[in-house]
Ligand code: SF4
């Protein structure tokens with residue numbers, strides 16, 4: 537199988553883009569697609585400093601590599617969630633990557649920030665661990681980006697993630713969530729701008745990019761992800777993609793084209809959390825502070 541662009545042997549076939557790519561052209565395509573999204577959605581300029589949220593997985597470490605290769609100034613942020621061995625291993629991948637590339641990595645530990653890790657939170661609080669985890673991560677990532685004076689917080693959400701989220705939001709016709717699903721969300725008071733430069737890149741492309749660039753990452757999934765709805769939605773989309781290549785990219789791009797016609801979500805009244813001062817739609821303390829308080833009240837083990 538020949539590369540679409542040169543006589544070299546292709547290592548990846550992308551049916552949705554009608555391309556067969558050799559290592560050199562695959563790396564070039566991935567970086568070009570990320571740059572295209574950054575420019576198209578005006579995510580940030582080369583003069584701005586970016587904070588990349590890294591989990592130790594292929595997407596976030598791949599994103600960090602892409603941004604530095606494209607000449608952007610990007611520091612990393614790793615949140616040690618205290619999820620047993622998974623957190624220890626994923627942290628190691630981030631630290632090794634930062635060391636090998638001479639990059640700055642900030643590390644926040646949930647046990648220090650909140651007095652408990654996610655495993656204890658999952659045992660103590662009712663509700664899905666991922667719902668608590670998502671709220672905690674959003675809070676800490678935003679606070680770190682805002683306090684660190686970064687122009688934007690970049691996350692490694694790829695095409696497969698975004699298409700699955702879109703399918704979930706569409707199945708519920710959740711107009712509020714649909715209105716908020718966009719590759720760039722603007723900054724506000726104490727709110728960092730949020731950007732997703734990998735929206736046009738599939739999981740397969742990110743796996744191949746990391747392999748070709750020698751980026752080592754954690755293969756295991758978080759133990760709390762077992763049975764997650766997002767995995768089920770991804771599986772459905774993969775089956776559709778097999779039968780009709782380009783389903784995911786068409787689904788997402790068509791949505792982004794009509795996104796500005798969606799009714800704007802209700803203006804959330806934002807208050808300053810009385811405990812930490814960060815913005816929250818809640819009347820009293822923000823969700824992070826409420827989880828912290830709840831964990832402090834639990835009976836000693
Ligand atoms: S799978 Fe759930 S618990 Fe695990 S890191 Fe993701 S959101 Fe957090």
Ligand SMILES: [Zn+2]
Pocket residue numbers: 539540541542543544557558559560561
């Ligand atoms: Zn080629």
Ligand SMILES: [Zn+2]
Pocket residue numbers: 809810811812813814821822823824825
């Ligand atoms: Zn708070």
